[in-house]
Amino acid sequence: MPQALIFDVFGTCVDWRSSIARAVAKALPGLDAVAFADAWRAEYQPAMERVRSGGRGYVPLDDLHLENLHRVAARFGVSAPDHLATAWERLDPWPDVPPGLATLHRTHILAPCSNGSIAMMARLARHAALPWDCILGAEIARDYKPKPQVYLASCTALRLPPEHVMMVAAHNDDLAAARAAGLGTAFVARPTEHGPGQTSDLHPSADWDIVAPDFEALAARLQADTNRPGP
Structure with missing residues (x-):
């Protein structure tokens, strides 16, 4: 059983597309946000x-x-204010995320394993009510997923072997890289991350350790596994 859960954030925990489009519409009215x-x-x-x-x-x-x-602004023929880039710190969570993480937090260490920086993840956590115990991921590894050192640096920071850490993501390639590094894996699909016409990551592409429809179901599954009698 995992002692810690580490999470992809963009797409898995938060709805970046709707949130960024809303910020663009406010900062650059008249564009196709x-x-x-x-x-x-x-x-x-x-x-x-x-x-x-x-x-x-x-x-x-x-x-x-x-x-x-x-x-991108140059491609669209507009001048974008620098502050628009901070919109990535104000992304709204999927509805199941805050209650699901609150339940998981009772029994597991929780942290992002994101390509976002520590500052970005800390501010996003405050906006989206993500109860992280610490911020892990790209900045501590000084590299980007899916490089194996990003996952392994998170495990090292937690002082846990990879097999005691589970990666949670809505992206099959993220989970494949985490599994190759020795971590457990949990797939939670986000079929509208890229909009109504999404064709990728609608289903698990491998036999991940857990496949759940949302974070609340993930919490229930982990709780059930924790309470299951041993051999």
Whole structure:
């Protein structure tokens, strides 16, 4: 049984698309805010890949988001204010997340294992009522998921072996990387993360340790496993 649960955040815990579109609509009225949000997010992986591949040193995601914001704004023919980049600190949680995490927090250590920086994750936790015990992930590893050291650095920080830590994510590739590093895995689908036409991560792609429809069901499953008599 896991002693700690670490979580992907963007998409798994919070609805980035609706939240970012709302912030864009306020800061840049007259644009297609959803299209802008999708374009901004599309720059996410390429920006991190330059770090993962060694093309540039570690740069916190706050700075990558700001760079990507101006890149996308130029494409849309507008000038975006720098403060719009902080919208990634004010993303709303999926409805099941606060109650599910509150239940899980009674029995497990909880922490993000996100590509977001410590500052970003701390401010997002306050906005979205995410009861983390600590902030883990990219900044302590100085690299980005799915590099194995990001998951392993989180385990090391918790002073737990990987097999006592479970990664929770809505993305199959995240879980595949965590499993390869020796962690437990839990899949919670977010079928509208990318909007109504989403085609990716609708179903588990492997036999993850736990597959649950939401965080409340995940909590119930872990509680049931904890109470199950041993052999």
